Each structure stands twice: as C-alpha cells, then as structure tokens.
Amino acid sequence: xxxxxxxxxxxxxxxxxxxxxxxxxxxxxxxxxxxxxxxxxxxxxxxxxxxxxxxxxxxxxxxxxxxxxxxxxxxxxxxxxxxxxxxxxxxxxxxxxxxxxxxxxxxxxxxxxxxxxxxxxxxxxxxxxxxxxxxxxxxxxxxxxxxxxxxxxxxxxxxxxxxxxxxxxxxxxxxxxxxxxxxxxxxxxxxxxxxxxxxxxxxxxxxxxxxxxxxxxxxxxxxxxxxxxxxxxxxxxxxxxxxxxxxxxxxxxx
DNA sequence: GCGACAG
DNA sequence: ATCTTGTCGC
Numbered sequence: 001x002x003x004x005x006x007x008x009x010x011x012x013x014x015x016x017x018x019x020x021x022x023x024x025x026x027x028x029x030x031x032x033x034x035x036x037x038x039x040x041x042x043x044x045x046x047x048x049x050x051x052x053x054x055x056x057x058x059x060x061x062x063x064x065x066x067x068x069x070x071x072x073x074x075x076x077x078x079x080x081x082x083x084x085x086x087x088x089x090x091x092x093x094x095x096x097x098x099x100x101x102x103x104x105x106x107x108x109x110x111x112x113x114x115x116x117x118x119x120x121x122x123x124x125x126x127x128x129x130x131x132x133x134x135x136x137x138x139x140x141x142x143x144x145x146x147x148x149x150x151x152x153x154x155x156x157x158x159x160x161x162x163x164x165x166x167x168x169x170x171x172x173x174x175x176x177x178x179x180x181x182x183x184x185x186x187x188x189x190x191x192x193x194x195x196x197x198x199x200x201x202x203x204x205x206x207x208x209x210x211x212x213x214x215x216x217x218x219x220x221x222x223x224x225x226x227x228x229x230x231x232x233x234x235x236x237x238x239x240x241x242x243x244x245x246x247x248x249x250x251x252x253x254x
Numbered sequence: 255g256c257g258a259c260a261g
Numbered sequence: 262a263t264c265t266t267g268t269c270g271c
Contacts, residue, residue: 054262054263055261055263057262063262091262131260137260152260154261155261157259158259158260159259260262
C-alpha cells in the first residue's frame, strides 16, 4: 500500500482532533458552579489565573508558556512561571488547543505540586471558549482538562458559521459607547456563543468573551470587565508581558 | 473558485 | 503570533 500523502494524513489528523473535541465537550460545564460566581462583587474570589504562549519570529519550534496568578480584587501578581517549550503542532484555526493546551495544562500541574494554595479559582485563557466551530476552543480544553473554571478571551474574532457579516458587526461595534457595553455573538444554531465587549473606556476595538468551563456567559462577562485596567484583562496581559520578556532575555543574547 | 480564519 | 518608533491626544 502506498503511504498516505501529506494532504491525506493532514485530513486524518484533523478528523481525529475533531473527534477529540467532541469527546471532551461532553465533560464541559457551561454554567456557574462556584459560590463566588453568584454575588455581585465575587465575594470569595481571591485568585485568578492568566495563561499565554509567546512565539519567536522565525522559530516554528520554540515558544514560552507562562502562568500567572493575580490576587482579586487587587489584581496584583502573586505567582509567575515562565517555561520554554517545544511546539509539536501547527496553528490551524479551530485547532489552537492542540498547539497550546498541553503546555498550559502542565504549568497548572506544576503549580498544583509546588503550592496548591496558590491554584487559581478561575483561569483566563488567550483564545476562545465555545465561540468556536465546534463550540470547543482552547479555553474549553484547558477548563475540562484541569477541571477549573475557565474564560476564553480573544483579541480578534474567529469567524464561526452564523456570525453576522463584517458590515453589521462593524456597526454594532460602533454602537458600543461606554466601557462595559457589549453585544452578543450568535451562531447559526441561534445559540449565543459569546459577547463582544468594550472592555475599557479608551479602547475602540472590542474583545471577545466566551465560556470555557464551569462558568456562565453572564458571570464570565462581568468578571472579565472587572479585570480590565486596559483592553486586555489583567491576568492575560500580565502573562503576555512576562512570557515575551522571558523570550527577549533568553533569545536576544547574541 | 476565492477569501477569511483565536494564537 | 511576530517584524517595530514615534507620535498624536487626553
């Protein structure tokens, strides 16, 4: 038998990944499960995690994964870890999780072993939750695999079937007057997959919030807004800053 | 058919 | 994601 062509094995891999997403999706919980999620000021919430991967210009293999934990409501960094990792999956829209999640999960595990008392009560992931082709983005993967509440926040919109065309979207974005204003993003099934949020007064461009695991969209949106000193929620922003700083020192030595 | 497409 | 400084404005 002839070996499968690159294109054929690529297709097989994607089908396999799709099945994995459908399988994991059965374990996802799309509503609030924690006490702190039920009151206006999130009383009982003390630690929020933020995760991110930073890449290197022409390097397809090396990257830096970071996990930070911030205090709430102060939003001060109380834990930080950066780790160089070797990427083994390409970036394909709809399959970001297979590229990044393994390292994010490992980072959470290391913290679990190192100091369980610092484990975050909710994690912000850089990317989408159910605002996704199969309603199972990177924030869902991370949430289910760690069984921690997880919120997906994307800085750019992933085009999912059913979301309105560019023009209508642009108009809705213009209508976002004040920080905290938002509008829902509905999929072809009619289900609300996420919200576009004007995260702070200054920003023109919204961020896209969606449920990852163990949290409702309403709670996710409120918490996200309360974590925004700037456009990007502080947990993700700090993780981002620290991982790229780590690379700048590790790689810019020559 | 072509373009678009989280990071 | 990444390549990149200054600059206009509150």
